[in-house]
Amino acid sequence: MLQRACPVCNGTKQTVIQNIKMNVPEDYHLPVQYDVVACADCGMVYADTAASMEDYDWYYTHCNFYGDDSKDDNSERYDWMEELLEKYLTKDSVMLELGAGNGRYAIALKRNGYARITATDPSGEIVERLQKAGVNAYVTNIYADPASDEQGKYDAVFLFEVAEHLLLPQRGIANIAALLRMGGYFMLSVPDYSLIAEDTCNIPNYFNLEHINYFSEDSLDTLMAQYQLKRVDQKRLGADLIQVYKKTTEELMRKRDEKTEAAVRQYLSRQQERQAQIEAKVGQLQKQEKELFILGTGSYVMSLLATTALGDCKILGFVDNNRIKQGREMYGRLIYAPEYLLDKHGTVVICSMLYSTQIKKQLEDMHTENEIVIL
Ligand SMILES: [Zn+2]
Known part of the structure; x- marks a missing residue:
């Protein structure tokens, strides 16, 4: 039975592509499985999750691990955006970033002379961090109705690596359209799921607790068209897509996403081996x-805990490089920093989809005596 209407067109007819299972720690308050589905009406592919708005609010307020930017390279990401900034905005533009995460964009904008940048995030810790870096920031949620003195105020609104997380993207985009002045620009970035057919990264990199909307350039356009946001520019970095929309009074066309379902099916089938x-x-x-x-x-x-026998193995402890996670509990066990392993004996199983080679080197440099296995 359908749990979630199409986040792009509200359609309620779907075909199921694949079920995704996760062993979710209890304190995350999120469901342990969902179906990846395709909307029969507009072609949008998304997670048919039973999670509610309250569940996700709780999760992003209490389980927000984005504050640790120790391994992120900010400069490349900012450079990617800079050309678009120069094309559409000036240093005096009044700008707002929603869901600022680790703050890398807002801080880089400020540093590069865009003085009138404001950033928001649902996490108080992140907002505090931004304020310490000199960025005007406050706690709010993309779904909160914009205050009357905020409406029509902004020359530009940014939403980077957020739209794929939104349970109700229509509500969020409606608010963004209200925040923009007529003729103002909305820039967002998402992973483009119509390009994943040949990708070799593991399934949870694309289908996890947080990524629940699998956009392409077409489904984004269809979503934005409902709020008179017209696409004026596009840029790509690998499978990452940045699109620029302009607030207009024009009636805009909606376009069926014909590519993403096929790409996702091909990717998932290649992952079986x-x-x-x-x-x-x-x-x-x-x-x-x-x-x-x-x-x-x-x-x-x-x-891995939900789809393999890993949960039946003898697990002595969890280790993570993310400083925000260290000291927290997961599955009733403490999470340690890697140094914890120095005087321990056991097999270290590296479970990282993007950084396993670097982590292996990090462990070797630490000269632990432990056997290392990469999953
Ligand atoms: Zn749809």
């Missing part, structure tokens, strides 16, 4: 009764 390899590797660890330290506490681990 990879999944079988991982299951075999975990099976070995279980059979040899190895005592494990799991390095990584993100969506990949949640997926």
